[in-house]
Amino acid sequence: MITPLASFDDLSVGQKFEFGSIRMELDEIVDFARRWDPQPFHIDPDAAAAGPFRGIIASGLHTQAACFSHIIRSGWVAQVSMGGAEQLVRWPAPVRPGDEIAVSARIEALNPSRSKPDRGVVKVLYTGRRLTDGVVVLEILGTHILRR
Amino acid sequence: MITPLASFDDLSVGQKFEFGSIRMELDEIVDFARRWDPQPFHIDPDAAAAGPFRGIIASGLHTQAACFSHIIRSGWVAQVSMGGAEQLVRWPAPVRPGDEIAVSARIEALNPSRSKPDRGVVKVLYTGRRLTDGVVVLEILGTHILRR
Numbered sequence: 001m002i003t004p005l006a007s008f009d010d011l012s013v014g015q016k017f018e019f020g021s022i023r024m025e026l027d028e029i030v031d032f033a034r035r036w037d038p039q040p041f042h043i044d045p046d047a048a049a050a051g052p053f054r055g056i057i058a059s060g061l062h063t064q065a066a067c068f069s070h071i072i073r074s075g076w077v078a079q080v081s082m083g084g085a086e087q088l089v090r091w092p093a094p095v096r097p098g099d100e101i102a103v104s105a106r107i108e109a110l111n112p113s114r115s116k117p118d119r120g121v122v123k124v125l126y127t128g129r130r131l132t133d134g135v136v137v138l139e140i141l142g143t144h145i146l147r148r
Numbered sequence: 149m150i151t152p153l154a155s156f157d158d159l160s161v162g163q164k165f166e167f168g169s170i171r172m173e174l175d176e177i178v179d180f181a182r183r184w185d186p187q188p189f190h191i192d193p194d195a196a197a198a199g200p201f202r203g204i205i206a207s208g209l210h211t212q213a214a215c216f217s218h219i220i221r222s223g224w225v226a227q228v229s230m231g232g233a234e235q236l237v238r239w240p241a242p243v244r245p246g247d248e249i250a251v252s253a254r255i256e257a258l259n260p261s262r263s264k265p266d267r268g269v270v271k272v273l274y275t276g277r278r279l280t281d282g283v284v285v286l287e288i289l290g291t292h293i294l295r296r
Contacts, residue, residue, distance in 0.1 A: 036213040037220055039229055052230045052293075060232065061213050065184040068209060072185055081187055082200045084208065087237045094231075145200075 002074045008120035008146040011107050019103040021131055022070050024058050026097035032062040057094040063138050064089050067103050067128045082119055082145040090139040093130070100131040101138065108141065112148070119145055150222045156268035156294040159255050167251040169279055170218050172206050174245035180210040205242040211286050212237050215251050215276045230267055230293040238287040241278070248279040249286070256289065260296070267293055 002019060005011070033042030037059035040047035048056045058066075064087075071077075095101065109123040121143055128138030150167060153159070181190030185207035188195035196204045206214075212235075220226075243249065257271040269291055276286030 036217045038217070039220060039226075039231075041231070057231075060235070061209075061216060065209050065213070069184045069186070072187060078187075083187075083189065083205075083242075085239055087208070087235075089235045089237065091233055 002076045004075045004078055005080050005146065007080060008110070008112070008122065008148045011110055011122055011146075013107050013110060015107040017076065017105040019071055019074050019076075019105070021100050021102040022066055023100045024063070024066065024095050024097065026056065029056060029058045029062060029095075029097055032065075033059045037061050053094050055096060057096055058099075060089070060091040060138075063091065063095050063101070063128065064140060067101065067126060067138055068140070068142075070103055071105070071126065077144060077146065080146040082147060084143045084145065086143050088139075088141040091137065092139070093135050093137045095130075095137050099137070101128040102131050103128055117148070119147055121145055150224045152223045152226055153228050153294065155228060156258070156260070156270065156296045159258055159270055159294075161255050161258060163255040165224065165253045167219055167222050167224075167253070169248050169250040170214055171248045172211070172214065172243050172245065174204065177204060177206045177210060177243075177245055180213070181207045185209050201242050203244060205244055206247075208237070208239040211239065211243050211249070211276065212288065215249065215274060215286055216288070216290075218251055219253070219274065225292055225294065228294040230295060232291045232293065233269075234291050236287075236289040239285065240287070241283050241285045243278075243285050247285070249276040250279055251276055265296070267295055269293055 030043050041051045041053050042059045104127050106125045108125050112120040126140040178191050189199045189201050190207045252275050254273045256273050260268040274288040
């Protein structure tokens, strides 16, 4: 699947990566939200049915964490990651129980550090698309600090 | 502590709210990261000691989720929340085991919906500061859709 990056210098702007897909299950949606985002439309089927989304939807934090952990577990940045400083996260459409989300990435910008020659900052646009119809349900414009 | 909001119209730009503080414990930092962000500097004390942060630090996703859930649990938006569409999240400084983080909010912008008279969009800047020295460890510029 994904070849682990060996260096910041292996990347180029515009490069694309595919990470396969994840499935958002009802019990995980409810479990996550009970701990981190206990709002009725994430945890209570009856209240959710009468609420603004007409049924349970995943917490945006859950979709973000599920897609991000999927990328981390792929090993893509395991050899080079030195953390990150910022994420712009968008949830353009709700995620419902059973939705499968395809995760991809595109390299947006590469900035070698001026003060620290052993590293660089990469901006990556991660996109989560619902498999059935291609609708974008998550965008993360994130930064990683990567070893060179 | 926090008085639950009764309507979008109760807010004004510049208004500030204090949510008390949370404490980031080592076992919770490791547990969260094992599931959602399994990088050595979040889950492995030995590797972390030799790594870029010279010790375990919390996953940024964890700090974000911990502060956000603290706000949700305060009940502040419980009567009016209709979800959110975007968060810009910054982690200006690492969070270490035992750190206590004071959580506050400032209303940045208020936009009544033009098409749906029952709701409005509020932009809120959430800030997490380390209690011991006031250093900002988290900023979230988030949106909420709130009932009027």
